Amino acid sequence: MDYLLTEEQIMIRDLARQIAKEKIKPVAAKYDAEGIFPWDIVKILSESDLFGIYIEEKYGGTGGGSMELVLATEELSKACGGISLALAATALGTYPIILFGTEEQKMKYLPDLAKGKKLAAFALTEAGAGSDAGAVATTATKKGDHYILNGTKQWITNGGEAEVYTVVASVDRTKGARGAACFIVEKGTPGFEFGKKEDKMGIRASATRELVFTDCKIPKENLLGKEGAGFIVAMKTFDQSRPGVASQALGIAQGALDLTVEYVKERKQFGKTISSFQGVQFMLADMATQIEAARALIYATARMLDSGAKKISKDSAIAKLFASDMAMKVTTDCVQLFGGYGYMRDYPIEKYMRDAKITQIYEGTNQIQRSVIASNLIKEKSK
């Protein structure tokens, strides 16, 4: 389908596709098996300018937005849904600065992030605060010109590898969600350490770690937005980033289908290729249809975001929900079409199924997405 991309968007897509094919695909299995962070690919992505595609030109980016980020994430995820996260999770960690940063904060942090000289990470989740983001127990206590951070963040993508962290902490625990604030914390700040690296089911090339803050002193200039606005920062960030997760899911699904179409044309049973069986053909057709529907939905959402639309929570949630559920179903069916071979780690397809699963869980579980969609739906109707 022709989505009438601009010339620049086509360049981004083609460049990401070339990197995915020539540089990521050959090493995806290695990084999945070893679970190490793909710094050599990050270097390539950085030299290719892809880290700046959603950042304004005056901060060193190329001036695109959500649509550009979605296109690149999709292409990279076709080759590896874990490696693509180095870029996508940096965007997640950068959005709070783009959305709520002061001019000084933007000038200080965005140029290095746009060049890919530094990676970013967003830290909200804790052991007791996942979907219930208001239950954040990490505290930020103001002392003169500083805030003192204490607490532990959990399952932070790019954790340990990133240099710049946007961290949600509570300045007033009695106020719940209204007592939260978002801070920029740099790696190397005394009192900021990393916990264990998680051993994950999928997206294993991506680093997931605990962030541990022990009397970590940060200057008050590192507050993003206002005290009490932390929850809003998180929600607005997710509104921007959910199409990114959706495009990661989309890329994983498309990558899996591409491999599957190749396989069914080769695999012979009963004297013919299994692609000649109608039962197999129908599965392929259903997968292609669902993938295209997700793509159309994601692109439409990204374009809406880039138009400056304000009410985006529902549509952003719809895109994330649909694309991630689609990716789980498609990759499961792809493994099915590979049969016994598909279940074996010698074949690349089972990785896609493992990588797809996380997209239903993180940046808001799909149950939370449904809640967001439903509450917006009901609010709209009650006006």
Added chain:
Amino acid sequence: MNIIVCIKQVPDTTEVRIDPETNTLIRSGVACIVNPFDMYAVEEAIRLKEKFGGKVTVITMGPPQAEEALRETISLGADEAVLISDRAFAGSDTWATSYTLSGAIRTLGDYDVIICGKQAIDGDTAQVGPGISAHLDIPQITYVKKIEEVDMEKKYMRAERMTEEGYEIVESPLPCLITVVKEINEPRLPSLKGKMRAKKAEIKKIGAKDMDLDPGLLGLNGSPTKVVKIFTPAPREKGQVIEGDPKEISEKLVELLKSDIL
């Protein structure tokens, strides 16, 4: 350091088809790429520029659509590109091509190094690079796998070149021409900003009248090579496999060697 890189646009296939009537390559319906060996030349030129400063100028002789190949090299970091195109060049063999390219290089001003890929994947002659150096009367180092040293003060270069038996280390005064093999580097991918620059870049075009060349030495008329016949050789037949344990195999082999079969 001023570096000139000569590239060629070639069909993107390893199975080049040949028109049996005209004995020339069939180009229609085949996507075009920059000759892969030339990509190593472009990369090496950009690395030299990054080290010594200066300018990388990429040139190609070809039809108007070869401009795309030049733009690709700009997206990688080349500064300028020149398309040498004229109906008068049609049908050039390696002699006429290198004569024309040398004429174009003379119009570009001073240079320190000319870099070419070792050969093009379509014609596979490996003659154009050395031809240019002969026409320009400058030294050449072919099959370079490593530039060991460049001294811009004393104006010389030392390079390692591959030979069938091993390698040789050759020193040459500058300016000189080198042709490179794929072992020399790993070409980079383009950057987004490079692609944007490439799209907008102005490609200089020069034709036969812009150069001081003898018209009789251009194109088909200036080409001493006459292709009599080009054909695809029949695939080699499967050899005879001798099976058994080592003793049996050696006995059978000796028998065969003694017989008339071999």
